[in-house]
Amino acid sequence: MRAIVYEKFQGPISLQNVADPTPKDHGVVVKVTATGLCRSDWHGWMGHDPDIELPHVPGHELAGTIAEVGKNVQNFKVGDRVTVPFVCGCGTCYECHSGNHQVCDHQTQPGFTHWGSFAEYVALDHADINLVKIPEEISDITAAILGCRFITSFRAVVDQGKVQGGQFVAVHGCGGVGLSAIMIANALGAEVIAVDINKDTLQLAKDLGASKIINASNHSGVVEEIKSLTRGGVHVSIDGLGSQTTCFNSIANLRKRGKHIQVGLMTDDHKHPNIPMDQVLANELEILGSHGMQAFRYPAMLEMIKSGKLQPEKLIEKTISLEQAAQELPLMNQFKNKGVTVINSF
Numbered sequence: 001m002r003a004i005v006y007e008k009f010q011g012p013i014s015l016q017n018v019a020d021p022t023p024k025d026h027g028v029v030v031k032v033t034a035t036g037l038c039r040s041d042w043h044g045w046m047g048h049d050p051d052i053e054l055p056h057v058p059g060h061e062l063a064g065t066i067a068e069v070g071k072n073v074q075n076f077k078v079g080d081r082v083t084v085p086f087v088c089g090c091g092t093c094y095e096c097h098s099g100n101h102q103v104c105d106h107q108t109q110p111g112f113t114h115w116g117s118f119a120e121y122v123a124l125d126h127a128d129i130n131l132v133k134i135p136e137e138i139s140d141i142t143a144a145i146l147g148c149r150f151i152t153s154f155r156a157v158v159d160q161g162k163v164q165g166g167q168f169v170a171v172h173g174c175g176g177v178g179l180s181a182i183m184i185a186n187a188l189g190a191e192v193i194a195v196d197i198n199k200d201t202l203q204l205a206k207d208l209g210a211s212k213i214i215n216a217s218n219h220s221g222v223v224e225e226i227k228s229l230t231r232g233g234v235h236v237s238i239d240g241l242g243s244q245t246t247c248f249n250s251i252a253n254l255r256k257r258g259k260h261i262q263v264g265l266m267t268d269d270h271k272h273p274n275i276p277m278d279q280v281l282a283n284e285l286e287i288l289g290s291h292g293m294q295a296f297r298y299p300a301m302l303e304m305i306k307s308g309k310l311q312p313e314k315l316i317e318k319t320i321s322l323e324q325a326a327q328e329l330p331l332m333n334q335f336k337n338k339g340v341t342v343i344n345s346f
């Protein structure tokens with residue numbers, strides 16, 4: 001099969017012919033029809049993910065058609081259109097039994113723990129627990145961008161943040177994950193304040209439902225501004241970027257008993273940021289993470305997409321070929337894109 005491969009972290013990325021994957025007894029092989037480019041793929045290529053073994057094929061947000069089925073799979077068959085959350089649970093550990101497959105002790109992640117979807121075919125494990133059938137009304141390109149940023153934001157806003165109509169929500173960093181959070185919080189009736197340093201991105205944030213935007217590049221008092229706009233701070237705040245500054249601001253701009261949700265990945269120098277722990281105590285703040293979403297929570301989200309309450313396709317900026325992805329991946333940290341890029345020709 002054709003696949004995007006790198007043999008060295010931060011090294012060349014090229015389109016190569018490699019062996020087709022075979023399914024495990026509990027897994028499937030999917031013919032990929034669409035797959036999103038995410039900054040986590042860039043983190044992987046940089047060498048920030050200890051799970052990756054070289055040579056490696058990245059790609060973890062995907063949709064496709066089942067091409068081959070392992071002998072123990074019961075609920076899926078060849079030809080089914082499916083997608084998958086980027087964290088695949090094992091189904092048998094303590095976390096999976098408690099319904100928290102997104103933090104499974106033996107999780108597999110296509111594009112990290114094994115070869116991913118920047119290829120014609122990808123292997124997916126524990127199919128009965130992790131695969132999600134794509135409803136007819138939803139296209140492959142739209143389904144492809146759900147599996148990482150969109151579900152992580154959905155879990156952040158709906159399950160972790162428990163955002164309700166009338167609440168204030170701040171989103172710091174408006175990449176794919178931040179924009180998804182804005183759309184989802186707006187759909188629930190919250191008033192959303194978007195913070196970014198790129199004015200085109202902020203315009204898109206506004207189009208997707210942010211009622212206020214703040215350009216942090218020419219604003220030193222982001223926290224004060226948000227506190228004044230919301231008469232005391234937001235109920236729920238999301239760091240969609242993953243940096244010392246956005247994490248600090250996202251906690252500092254909360255109102256009493258507010259919730260900060262970390263969604264942007266914290267790597268390198270940003271791993272262990274300073275945070276205003278004095279305010280966490282005095283104001284009884286909550287600090288939560290969101291790490292993907294269980295496959296069994298997809299139906300609630302898919303219903304909102306089918307009814308038009310959520311329109312993830314609006315996050316897509318452009319589609320490219322597998323070959324072009326080799327050029328795009330190293331540039332993911334330059335924040336030139338507003339919105340999401342999807343590979344849809346293999």
Ligand SMILES: [Zn+2]
Nearest residue numbers: 038040148149
């Ligand atoms: Zn991702």
Ligand SMILES: [Zn+2]
Nearest residue numbers: 090093096104
């Ligand atoms: Zn598990």
